[in-house]
Amino acid sequence: MRKEILFLIAKQFWASAFKSKAIYFLLGLMVLLLLYAAYGGIQYHDQNHFRENHQQMARESWEANPDKHPHRMAHFGTFAFRMKHPLSTFDFGIESFTGNVVFLEAHKQNMVNFSEASFSTSLIRFGELSMAMVLQTILPLIIFFIGYTAVVADRENGTLKILLIQGATWKEILYGKAIGLFSISSLFYLPFALIMVLILITDGHSTSDDWIRLFIVLLTYLLYLAILAMLTMIVSVSSQSSKNALVKLLGLWLLFVVVLPRASQAVGSYFHPTPTKLEFKGAIEEEVIQFGDSHDPNDPYFTAIRDSVLKVHNVQSIDSLPFNYGGFQMSVGEKISAEIYKSHHGELLNQYRKQNQWTKLLALVNPYLGVKNLSMTLCGTDLESYVGFQHQAEDYRYNLAQTMNELQVKYIKANVSSSEGAVNVVDSKEWESFPNFSYEYPTVGPALQNELIAIVSIACWMLFSVGMMNYWSNKASAL
């Protein structure tokens, strides 16, 4: 391939694309969509302020507690608010469908509640307008529209023959036009990249991890555009008429964007059913009781523990122990129930992962899904990011409950069983010294590992597109 010829053809493609007025209209439309999506993204992300404020409110209220029995504090509990990742302005991912706040208290793992979707009408199910959505679903249509006639129209009106006679090779024509189309689509894409860079610069809290994420996101979409440009050329060169090329491309788009994702989720949930909430909670409760029920005074597990503790300290009753036995028993109970919860919750998450596996694997035949999955992960809005929040919240909850139990063991007299009133209390300074909840995003490395399939998918599609371009370079005819 000769560089000059490639650029000549690419330039010619630009010139002809900009001859039609439609492209200015499309550019205008894209800019409007971008501005609205960016505005919406920033507004959504601004909900972090509400959450920060409320995290603060919950904390102040926690610290304002007077001297109290620590078990009262364990039930007073606190809240964990899920903060949005800075890049969630770009790709909302599953954000709107995950809960935002969870109440953390002793003995009990509460649900993460108040997802945006639970406040929304079913309009939200039509899809949300984010910058990523515009790039993933609308931009491909624009690329198809600008490029579907590229080769086939030249064949229809005979210019192809002239080009070939003048010495251009098929390879040069195909790649030249693909470069032309790719560069035009980059023109559409550029404002998105710039706005994201701007958003991250003005964010003020951005870390180098955020910048690495953004860089990979931007690169991913660039590759996506290259794949789409080549696909358009391949369909265009292999079609009989421009109408056929258009119908094929639109059909592909529908299949990739509308039909396959939903169908794959339907299949996934059909083959990997999840327990109902009642079953899930019932199973945990059952297992905890089996192991040892701290609420049952005659429970064999806990009576055995009590007896051995009494024996070690060589006393007859728990009242004569040098520490508060109630606190100790609760810490044992908390440990057991937390571990059992963890294993059941882990199973449930694995079931979700299996359900999603169909969608993930489908990325190998559907580049849209590959880009979508990778983009969500990098923007911190995928399932794993959410699971990360749940784990951190649960760890914090466990720590809170156990710290209160320790305080009870240490400071509450052995013969005290009631937690009521201002008599058996711990100094309120302890509440302040227990750290506040703060959520840490996972770093980009582990996040990427979760989406290896998507990365492989995009790489494969690049190779496949180049392969098909070369194949048609040899096979195409001018007639």
Add this chain to the structure above:
Amino acid sequence: MYRLLFRQFVRTKTCQIGLALVLLLGGISIITGKQFLINQAKIADQVVEKQLTHIERNIDLHGDDLPLLLYYLKFTLVHATHPLSGFSIGQRDLNPSVQSVTILTLEGQKYDTDLVNPTKLLYGNLDLSFIIVYVFPLLIIAFTYNLFSEEEESGTWKLVNVMAKSTLAFLVAKLSVRFVLLALVMILLLVVGALVLGISFDGALLLFVMTSLLYLTFWFALCFWLICLKRNSNFNALALLSIWLVLVVLLPAFINSYITTKHPVPEALSTMIKQRDGTHKKWDSNKKETLEAFYKDYPQFASFGFPPEKGFDWGWYYAMQHLGDVESREDSQAMQQKIRLREEMSKQWAQVIPSMHTQLALNNIAGTGLLDHMDFLSHTNEFHEQTRLYFYPKIFSDKDPESVEWDRFKPEYFQVNGKMEWIATLFPLVLSIVFFMGLSFVQIRKK
């Protein structure tokens, strides 16, 4: 002529692929609906079974202490599922259909979400309403975009011009063949679906079918208008797909984003904090004040008087739980109002956007919209209050668990019947059809 046109059309590849696709997807959607209903039935069954064993087990453990027993006992309210929700799952997959609540502070319990895979929620359900709202319009576009232009592009239009009495009648005949075929397919899916899902053939189903058929007609009217512009196939395909994209993707997304950013609901978060503080801070205040506040709401119990300030008292404990609800009421109501406002705004916008209107209407008929869930939540409040009012006197007067008629506490069901708004559902669609027919008519007269 109709028979020939029909045969000609059925032989095209577009028709065969299109029908095969919609039947396949339709089949999947009916299975999806069935799965959903089976799951709902399973939940309802488990609830009944669980409620019994749950009460028995706790009576065994805490049978000598009614207030302590009530600390653990959960009472269940089930949001009954209409079989039509198998056709249009709406928001029912993300909002729980069961409320299992203790008589403690309700605001801390009633918003508990269901266990669902959020990724699945993101992609949405492949239910029949999805096929109707998304897929049928695409088929209509694929079947009609070159209704006229293919004749001209292949050179047969001149022939038609010479042979047919009226070219308009010829186009209308071609269009009706496609309309009848797609309407039949839609009715077939609905009837088969109704049989599989066990939906009774009543007014609700009739309204569901009519809404779907009118939506189908709307798309035919729209396509016919575009055909009347007599542009080439490529233009028609692009224009129609763009219109589809605007109507079923961009506008709903745009409006949803507008409504949610205009009316954010931070009250949800403050409700949570206030109900906790409202309850738990009472441990540090004096018992008399707490009970005075409680008796203000329920003067009928004032005669039970005040417990000594020292030591624990169950009446005081439940009063303090109630005050958690009282002190978060303002925020909770503000949240409710905002959510209802969001629903109201969506409905208003939907009046002029048939795709949105149809989706919201189908959910409404099936009882799976946001409003249905809000009504369920309000009913949970009543349910909670009635349960509390039954137990309060027994708690205050130190009654034994034996004094309770436990048989009363079987799971209760919440169901709204007869919410069929015929005119509000059908009129906007009829209007949009008339609008595009009018446009087509003007276009034809111009030529």
